[in-house]
Amino acid sequence: MGLIRLVVVGxxxxxxxxxxxxxxxxxxxxxxxxxxxxxxxxxxGDPAARTAYIEQGMTQYHSGLRKKLILLVYVIPVIAVGVILYLTNAN
Incomplete structure (x- = not known):
């Protein structure tokens, strides 16, 4: 039960x-x-061109690597908790 609570809250x-x-x-x-x-x-400059420039840059951002790297927020803590649990229970 505690593990399920940890997973949900985490x-x-x-x-x-x-x-x-x-x-x-x-x-x-x-x-x-x-x-x-x-x-x-x-x-x-032209306000329409400015808006198009910014939107094009944001489109490139959304398909870029930085947005995908932010997903490591999920991966790194899960790996850390898994390693800690393994090391704690292995002894």
């Missing part, structure tokens, strides 16, 4: 952490794209 906590990291990472990427646009177009 999954919920890891999901909250994943969502927070994912939102933060997306906002940082969007801000970098906005800053890059502002550097390249000091006069402001």
């Amino acid at each position: 999954f919920i906590v890891l999901t909250v952490i994943y969502l927070c990291i994912s939102i933060y990472s997306r906002s940082v990427r969007r801000e970098k794209l906005e800053n890059r646009w502002a550097e390249d177009h000091p006069d402001g």
Whole structure:
């Protein structure tokens, strides 16, 4: 019963952490794209072109490696708990 509770609570906590990291990472990427646009177009440029540029950059972000690496939030703690349980019960 304790293991089931650990798994459920752990999954919920890891999901909250994943969502927070994912939102933060997306906002940082969007801000970098906005800053890059502002550097390249000091006069402001066309608002439609700016929006298209930022959306294209965010599309590339969503299919990139960084978004997939954030999934390690689920993998690393599970492996760590598994190793700790194994080492504890092996002795």
